[in-house]
Amino acid sequence: MGTITQSKRQLAWVFDLNKCIGCQTCSVACKVLWQQDKGTEHMWWMTVNTQPGRGTPRDYETMGGGYKDGVATPGKLPSPEEFGGGWDYNYDEVLRSGKGRTAHLEKIAGSKTWGPNWDEDEGAGEFPNSYFFYLPRLCNHCTVPGCVEACPNNALSKDPENGLVLRNEDVCQGAQMCAQACPYKKIYFNPSLGISQHCIGCFPRIEQGVAPACVRQCPGRAAWIGFLDDDRGAVSKLVNKWKVALPLHAEWGTKPNVFYVPPLAPVPLNPDGTFNEGGERIPLSYLKSLFGEQVGGAVDTLKAEMDKRRRGEASEVMDILVMYKWEEALGGFDRDPAEIVWSTNGAG
Amino acid sequence: MALLLGLTGNWGKQGTGTRSWAISGLDGGSFMRQKGRPGQDAAREWVTNLAKARRMLTADDPTLTLEMVTYRAAQMAAELGGLGRMIPPAFLWYYQYGYKERWNNPDNNDPSMKRTFDEYLNESIDRGWWDSGLAKTYREVVPRVLFEAGGNMLRRQRGGQRLLLDKLWPDLKMIVSVDFRMNTTGMYSDYILPAAQHYEKMGNSMPSVHHLNFVLIDQAVDPPEDVLNDYDIGIGLVRKIEERAAAREMLQFTDRNGVQHDLRDITNKLSMDGFLLDEERRMDETIKDDAAYGILPPDSSLDVARQKGAIRWTGWGLVGHGLGQASTIKPDETHNPFRWHTEDKMPYPTLTRRAQFYIDHEWFLEAGEEFPVHKEPPGHGGPARQFKMTSGHNRWSIHSMNMTNNILLNTHRGEPFMFINNRDAEAKGIENGEWVRVISDVGSMQITAKISPSVRPGQVIVYNGFEPYMHREWYSQADVEPGHVKWLGLVGGYGHLQYRPLQWQPVPADRAVHVDVEKVS
Incomplete structure (x- = not known):
């Protein structure tokens, strides 16, 4: 089994769930950059799902993995059907076969019952007190990555300089123990290459001083990247200083490095249409089930800081979350990727 | 909502109002043909003459504001056929696409409609309200050629494809679809002219008042084989028309409004003797003209746009839907429409020259809509449906x-x-x-x-x-x-x-x- 070598520094992501609008620009940026080859059709290293929801792979939160009391607990290997998607369509039949209206655009490959964003905008509650929000997910580049430890071939490692979880595809044998160990189920299998694959934090971009595509492309200014120990950076301030950004399912024991600013929502309505001022639209218990007990404090801090701004007072948290300049999202990885001549080393 | 904002004084100052979606900042492109020759001297001459002509055309009423002059000039240009032959399509739908029956169906209408739709429509035609919109013309003229450029009417037409396919398509001798998509209208076309997608050519994003910027979209990749920039598709068609007109010795024709058109040398006329055929030069000229018209800062050019990506507007130009914002663009200040009216006390371009909600037109009075009023949606689609x-x-x-x-x-x-x-x-x-x-x-x-x-x-x-x-x-x-x-x-x-x-x-x-x-x- 692989051993986890700790890195000197750790890169981390923050997503503000109050600003994410579920536009899928991050997903598409990632897909177009990394998952266009044969064997990657069903892969979405970056996904955005509606919560509450079953997510991708379907019901991944029930599949196990991670650590219990510090002991690795292998979970389930999700099936292709549970990941969903991977759709291709009968474009030729519809557009070029001359069948006219008897043939419509249909899926001819991939899952019949699920997709990476199948339950978009469904959420929970009852009208008019329904609720939902968007949750972007990628590899958490965990500090205690169960996947690294589970690999029988030592194909996975944490980069010593930045903590990204990387895969040596020449060494990977496709055993998929990593995918069983990962409680977030963010590791995919490439049937064409016979190996597993996952988000590598846009490592080649990071090496060149360019932020990952998911962060750089976010039109909502809802995503940040940066080193957790960079006290002046937005990520560190949101996570360490103000504690308004929390990991997802910290109880799974892998110490994930993707953090979320929890969503606020308008108060619910009473049956007569008046505001239920003391009520919760998104139940705090639901937020706790995702982000742990600390989420209450994070929500309180956010509300207090928003109130400060409403009173015209200064608020460092709100200034960071507003992100007046988009370069603030990049944690210093602000080089323009268009300036770089990328070497493909014949790998295509 | 607008009435509420008006009554409470909540527009025309910072922190108030609603923002309509309007486009502007296109004068460089819009006036390219009219200015006649390359260079910004030509642009300045054209715009000076245009302003003079508008003033002259409206000299009977010296109290007209810039906004009113612009609207009235646009209206007069429509009457003279100066803006090409735009028509309000509703009349075409009514006379030829089979909508007459639907619009007369009482189920689809509000109960306050006292007469049949036909009666209202005929009265509006008889009273000449739609003469400049060629409403009468479309009682008789049957369309023969359909050119769809990015439109996809078989998807978009409210009322559906069936009326179009049953009523319009049989009359058409030729249907051409210019698009970057293989869409449903394309499937019903005789010809598809594949056009470059946004990243395969140079362009600019919609110049919306929401962001007040000219945003350059540069070409990222070459278009696939056989795919052309839509400008080049247009020029190709013009070349062919010129060639066929010469071959058939049909060098001139007079349209229904008596306007004579010359088909000789039209490619050169439309491209300023070839000057505009080059994509980069065309974009550079457009941006520089925008600067000459005061829409962009004086030093703007393609090079500057490439360097900055976005250039903030400095003015509205002379197109009505920009001027309709009625507010001076100030650097580093949020744009709020109507400040000319609220701060400078410039009259509104309405009948009464005030912010007008009361419409004492006889039809509005008859319908009880002389003031904004809530009415239940009409039963269109079938009033009893769930x-x-x-x-x-x-x-x-x-x-x-x-x-x-x-x-x-x-x-x-x-x-x-x-x-x-x-x-x-x-x-x-x-x-x-x-x-x-x-x-x-x-x-x-x-x-x-x-x-x-x-x-x-x-x-x-x-x-x-x-x-x-x-x-x-x-x-x-x-x-x-x-x-x-x-x-x-x-x-x-x-x-x-x-x-x-x-x-x-x-x-x-x-x-x-x-x-x-x-x-x-």
Whole structure:
């Protein structure tokens, strides 16, 4: 089994769930950059799902993995059907076969019952007190990555300089123990290459001083990247200083490095249409089930800081979350990727 | 809402108001042909002459403001045929596409409509309200050629494809679709001229007042083989027309308005003797002209735009829908419309020259709509039907732009869907993801159900843009919409309520169409 070598520094992501609008620009940026080859059709290293929801792979939160009391607990290997998607369509039949209206655009490959964003905008509650929000997910580049430890071939490692979880595809044998160990189920299998694959934090971009595509492309200014120990950076301030950004399912024991600013929502309505001022639209218990007990404090801090701004007072948290300049999202990885001549080393 | 803002003094100053979606900052492109020759001296001469001509045309009333002069000049240009032959399409639909019956159907109309739709329409024509919109012409002239450029009318036409395919298509001798998509209208065309997608050519994003910037979109990749920039497609057609006109010795023709057109040397005339044929030079000239017209800072050029990406506007130019913002653009200040009216006390371009909500036109009085008033939606689609269908924009594409793209399809259901409330679905035994049929009095479509408690009970939501051929049978949202036009839209000859191209005219309502939803057996 692989051993986890700790890195000197750790890169981390923050997503503000109050600003994410579920536009899928991050997903598409990632897909177009990394998952266009044969064997990657069903892969979405970056996904955005509606919560509450079953997510991708379907019901991944029930599949196990991670650590219990510090002991690795292998979970389930999700099936292709549970990941969903991977759709291709009968474009030729519809557009070029001359069948006219008897043939419509249909899926001819991939899952019949699920997709990476199948339950978009469904959420929970009852009208008019329904609720939902968007949750972007990628590899958490965990500090205690169960996947690294589970690999029988030592194909996975944490980069010593930045903590990204990387895969040596020449060494990977496709055993998929990593995918069983990962409680977030963010590791995919490439049937064409016979190996597993996952988000590598846009490592080649990071090496060149360019932020990952998911962060750089976010039109909502809802995503940040940066080193957790960079006290002046937005990520560190949101996570360490103000504690308004929390990991997802910290109880799974892998110490994930993707953090979320929890969503606020308008108060619910009473049956007569008046505001239920003391009520919760998104139940705090639901937020706790995702982000742990600390989420209450994070929500309180956010509300207090928003109130400060409403009173015209200064608020460092709100200034960071507003992100007046988009370069603030990049944690210093602000080089323009268009300036770089990328070497493909014949790998295509 | 506007009345409330008006009554409470909540517009025309910072922190107030609503923002209409309007485009502007296009004068460099709009006036390229009129200025006649390359260079910004030509642009300045043209715009000086245009301003003089507008003043001269409106000299009978020296009290007209810049806004009023601009609108009146646009109206006069429409009457003279100076803006090309735009028509309010409602008259074409009425006379030739079979909408007459639908618009006369009392079920589709508000109970306050006292006479038949025909009577209102005929009266509006007889009183000359729509003469400049060529309403009379479309009683007689039968369209023979259809050119669709990025339009996809078989998807978009409120009222659906069936009327178009039954009533219009048989008359057409040739149908051409210019598009970067293989869309449903393309499937019903004789020719498809494949056009470059946005990143395959140079362009600029929609110059919207929401961001007040000229945003350059540079070419990222070459278009695929056989695909051309839409400008080059247009020039190619012009070249061919010139060539065929010479071969047939049909060098001139006179249109229905008596305007004579010369077909000799038109490629050179339209391209400034070839100057505009080069894409980079054309964009550079457009940006420099925008600077000459005061829309962009004086040093603006393609090079500057490439360096900065976006250049903030400095003015509105001379196009009406920009000037209609009626507010001076100030550096580092939020734009709020109407400040000329509220701060500078410039009269509003209305009948009374004030912010006018009272419309004492006889039809508005008859309908009880002389003031803004709430009325229940008309019964279009079938008043007894259970649901009201509304629309909205999806999040993963812009309108229909990449709706059939494999990657984007994988980011949602990957098939057309309709939101329905969980209780409504339960009552009808509809499962999440199941195909259902949506029915109105004018047609039906098949679509999958997506169940969400965030949908109001009694409502169904269908995002706009699903391509008809994504649906079984190829019928989509527009095919259950009657495409109903409200008779008060025919009013003209009343101050600000009169026809100008792209402005006031009868338009179809597609909101709250009454539909039923049934399981597909």
